[in-house]
Amino acid sequence: MIAPRGDFEYVAVPQLQGQIDSAVNEHGGLILDAGGITFIDSTIVTLILATHLRIANLPVRLARLFDIYGIDRVLDIYPTVAGARAT
Numbered sequence: 001m002i003a004p005r006g007d008f009e010y011v012a013v014p015q016l017q018g019q020i021d022s023a024v025n026e027h028g029g030l031i032l033d034a035g036g037i038t039f040i041d042s043t044i045v046t047l048i049l050a051t052h053l054r055i056a057n058l059p060v061r062l063a064r065l066f067d068i069y070g071i072d073r074v075l076d077i078y079p080t081v082a083g084a085r086a087t
Helices: 010-027 044-051 060-071 081-085
Strands: 007-008 032-035 035-039 054-056 076-078
Touching: 010 044, 010 054, 032 081, 035 044, 035 060, 076 081
Parallel strands: 007 035, 032 054, 054 076
Antiparallel strands: none
16 A cells, blocks of 8 residues: 655656555555545556556545546445455
């Protein structure tokens, strides 16, 4: 599981990609605890879509964005980390 905090835009892609790759290689999958994310731009959305992460604790603002663009119908989104782990 990774739990980034704050705003994320294109400059964060290499760091997040490295964390994602490490977790997937080590554990075979990854949960993104999005509860502390306050902003993401399209490059981060693309990274999330390309990696097909399980997402937990999606903040209301991001949930609305995911709903508007249909992202919530493509990704596995859970209300809690425990719910994401249970799958």
